[in-house]
Amino acid sequence: MSDPIRIAIISGSLRKGSYNTTLARYIGKHMESMGGVELDEISLRELDLPMFSEDLEAEHFPEKAIELKKLLIASDAMLITCPEYNGSITAALKNAIDWASRPRPDEEPLECFKGKVGALSAASPGALGGLRGMRHVRQILAGIQVLMIPAEYALGKAHEAFDGGGDLKEEFAANMAKNVGTQLVETTKKMRG
Numbered sequence: 001m002s003d004p005i006r007i008a009i010i011s012g013s014l015r016k017g018s019y020n021t022t023l024a025r026y027i028g029k030h031m032e033s034m035g036g037v038e039l040d041e042i043s044l045r046e047l048d049l050p051m052f053s054e055d056l057e058a059e060h061f062p063e064k065a066i067e068l069k070k071l072l073i074a075s076d077a078m079l080i081t082c083p084e085y086n087g088s089i090t091a092a093l094k095n096a097i098d099w100a101s102r103p104r105p106d107e108e109p110l111e112c113f114k115g116k117v118g119a120l121s122a123a124s125p126g127a128l129g130g131l132r133g134m135r136h137v138r139q140i141l142a143g144i145q146v147l148m149i150p151a152e153y154a155l156g157k158a159h160e161a162f163d164g165g166g167d168l169k170e171e172f173a174a175n176m177a178k179n180v181g182t183q184l185v186e187t188t189k190k191m192r193g
Contacts, residue, residue, distance in 0.1 A: 004038045005188045007031060008075040012093030012137070013083045014045045019123035019158035020081035020130075022166050027079060027121060027181040034185050040071050044092045052098040065099040072100050072112035077188040078146070079181070082122040084133030093137065101144055110144050117191055118146040119184040121177060122154045123161070129154030147191070151183040 009028050011021035024041070031037045047064045050056060072078070083090050100112040108114070118141050122130030131154040142148050153176040155161055161168055168174040 002036070002192070004036045005076045005185065005192060006038045006040060006074055007184065007188070008040045008042055008071055008078045010042045010044065010078065010080045010093070010096070012044070012080060012090045014092050018083070019125070019155070019162070020083050022162055023121055023123045023155060023158070023177060024079060024081040026166060026168060027177050030178045031181040031185050034182065036189070037185055040075060042068065042071055044096055047096070049095055049099055052095055057102060061102075061104065062099070066104075068096060069100050069104065069112050072116075073107070075116060076192060077117040077119070077184055079119045079121070079184055080137060082120055082130055082134045082137045084122060084124055084130035087132045089133055089136045089140070094140070097140060097144075113141065114145040116146050117184060117188045118148045119180050120148070120152045121180050123158035124155070125157060125159045127156045129156035129158070149183050149187050151180045153177050153180050
């Protein structure tokens with residue numbers, strides 16, 4: 001039996017009770033139910049990364065950034081849920097990507113991203129569900145050599161979408177979100193051969 005695939009799950013939100021964190025966990029639960037999957041949930045809130053600066057990088061690479069990099073390097077794939085701030089990516093998510101993209105002496109260039117399989121979803125109280133911000137995240141990740149799957153889902157009216165247990169109430173939304181997870185798992189397993 002082959003080793004399970006490891007999927008890093010990242011919510012781009014720092015907010016307690018974030019809809020994007022709830023959506024990430026919902027999709028993660030579905031992926032685990034498929035079997036042969038191990039999840040690493042990465043909390044940007046708990047990491048509390050300093051803003052990226054080459055001066056800070058040169059002085060002392062932050063331990064929390066090294067922790068992030070180790071988790072991403074160990075992963076085969078990543079699921080990122082993307083809040084939309086002013087039509088784009090959150091500062092917290094962009095900052096995490098910037099730190100993770102910085103090379104360390106014992107790493108290959110872009111080792112956290114190159115050849116990993118990536119999937120995106122988003123949740124927002126607005127009708128578009130964070131779709132505009134998700135486009136920017138896709139462009140950034142593709143530019144650093146993440147193999148992005150086509151499936152994605154932007155969950156609109158997220159403040160009404162979940163029940164008290166964190167499950168999606170509507171069948172259509174549930175199926176769309178699960179499809180992102182299914183395609184991520186299936187594609188990653190195919191990539192591993």
